[in-house]
Amino acid sequence: MSTKILILIGGPVRKLDTFIEPSRQMGLDVTLASFSDTEYISTEGSGKLQITIKDKDLAEFDLIYIRMVGIRMEDASLVTNYAREKGIKIVDRVYRQALFIPSTISKAMEMKKLINAGIPLPQTYFASLSLIRERAPKLFSFPFVIKSTSGKKARDSWLVESKEVLESLVTELREREKQGIRFFAQKLIKASQRIRVLVVGGKVIGAISRPTKWRKHFTSNNKEGKKEALIPVPEKYSELALNCANAVNLDIAGVDILEENDSGKLFVIEANAAPSWNLIKKDCGVEVEKEILNFLASL
Structure with a gap:
């Protein structure tokens, strides 16, 4: 019997449409939904509650992947608490912890975790x-x-x-x-390029390089900067990205890294739990949705 997977997003469910064809090709039982589809009704005196999404009890699912929370913190808290009660696996790992605000939502908490783990930050x-x-x-x-x-x-x-x-x-x-x-x-880290590394299930599946926002303020180079795929991904970026994702308990993460021009030192500026991966798909030729679905199905 195949694993029943629910993929949730804080915005419109159409943003998950890129998972439809890979799910069909792989023969996976995947439901796509928005947090706004969450419902429950209590029965007087029973002390029991059933939370449903698209008329399906969440307890029917084996695994829930939270693609993005957005402003739906209340719904996310409800879903993750119910999932823990029912023994449903949750991706990312950070949502399995009984935190009021997970570090994916609180940037201050995210940075604290990274600093405590010895990850180099500005x-x-x-x-x-x-x-x-x-x-x-x-x-x-x-x-x-x-x-x-x-x-x-x-x-x-x-x-x-x-x-x-x-x-x-x-x-x-x-x-x-x-x-x-x-x-x-x-x-301000004087780095001309920003590296975005995409991590899925403990492995790096792609990376790209883009010019930094303020590069022209500290370099005399008038060129526009490089926009390129990093194939293969240099080990120094892979290792740092994996350590970073692990530090903030993320299974699927976009890690942004700066390499200082003069010293070559690396600094992490963000570990994003809801990364955009369109450019990595395009530049690196990686089927990101398939990589994610393969990881989810393996859990």
């Missing part, structure tokens, strides 16, 4: 905007970077080149801080 200062304004220039000197803990795809990151820019940015971000958004400052 020097980081997590604090209120007032403290960042006061202390970050002394810690890093200008220019340095400010990021939000909720930023995605390089959004919500700013290069701070002077005291005037810092004052203006802090004023701009105050309202968001009042709404609960947190920020941190990091030393």
Whole structure:
């Protein structure tokens, strides 16, 4: 009897359509759904609850792969708690832990785990905007970077080149801080290229290199930078990416690495639990969905 797999996403289920054809080709029993499909109803006095998705009891599934949570934290907490009660396997491993906010959602927790595991990160200062304004220039000197803990795809990151820019940015971000958004400052790593490594089930399946966002601020090279697949993936990137994914309990992760131009030192800037892999599919010729389905079916 084949493993019954449920793949969940925090957004529209159509974003999972790329799994349809590989699932059919591999003969796998896969259900695709959104967290918004989650339902339950209680029976008075019974003390029992059945959580369903698309009219199927979650207990019918052998494994749940959470592709992305997004804003559906409440639904994700409900699903993962029920899955643990019913002994259903969950990917990624981080969701098996009874944390209120998993490190995939809290960037501050993610960085703490990486630091504790000895993963090289740019020097980081997590604090209120007032403290960042006061202390970050002394810690890093200008220019340095400010990021939000909720930023995605390089959004919500700013290069701070002077005291005037810092004052203006802090004023701009105050309202968001009042709404609960947190920020941190990091030393600017002078790296011209960013390496994205995709990890699935304890192995690296592909990597690409792209120009960094602020490369022109510290290099006289006017070229646009390299956009290339790394085939084969250099061991130094593979080893760091695997250690990083393991440190934050991720089975499927996109790990972003910077290699400092002058020193050659490597720094991890992100371990993404919901990575975009379209460029790795295109540039490396890797069938990512098949790799993921093979891993899920092996559990």
